[in-house]
Amino acid sequence: MIERRKGIIVNVGSITALAPGPWAGAYSASKAALHALGDTLRLELRSFGINVVTVAPGGTKSNLGNSSAAKYDQIHDWKYYKQFEESMRARTNVSQGPGATSAEELANKVVASVLKKNPPAFLAYGQFSAILSMLYYAPLWVRDYFYRVVMKC
Incomplete structure (x- = not known):
């Protein structure tokens, strides 16, 4: 890409990197790191004619989400977390529920945007992307309230 002085790198992060909530710490942290990498690469590679786009999907129906839900079937072994099983399941289910964006719809949106x-x-883009983007700019107490009261986490 540098030799051609042209190209595009697309990193798929997550909207949860902006407003991480409970039961997704490692996932949100890894996506936040990817966002930071994309921000840095965008600045470093701009002079070579290379664009860097960070995609932050909201709730998207996927195999990852479905396999996440399956892990809760072993929760009986989780001494300290058993009491939070309902909240943990709800967190996973909300991103895979009826309002979740289909992977095909997300892919079409990304491709159309990237090819501009x-x-x-x-x-x-996708379910919860607007509200979590707003929570990113809100004071932490607002975000905590949202997760504690609205999402019941």
Whole structure:
């Protein structure tokens, strides 16, 4: 890409990197790291004609989400977390529920955006992307309230 002075790198992060909630710490942290890498690469590679786009999907129906739900079947072995089973299941189910974006719809949106003459540096799309984007800018007590009271976590 550098030799051609042209190219695009697309990193798929997550909207949870902006407003991480309970029961997804490692996932949210890994996506936040990917967002930071994308921000850095975008600046470093711009002078070579390479665009970097970070995609932050909201709730998207996927095999990852489905396999996440299956892990709770072994929760009887989780001495300290058993009391949170309902909340943990709800967290997983909400991202895979009826309002979740289909993977095909997300892919179509990403491809259309990335192929534009001037692709966006950041693309948030799908279920919960608007509310979690707003929570990113809100004071922490607002975010905590949202997860504790609204999401019952």
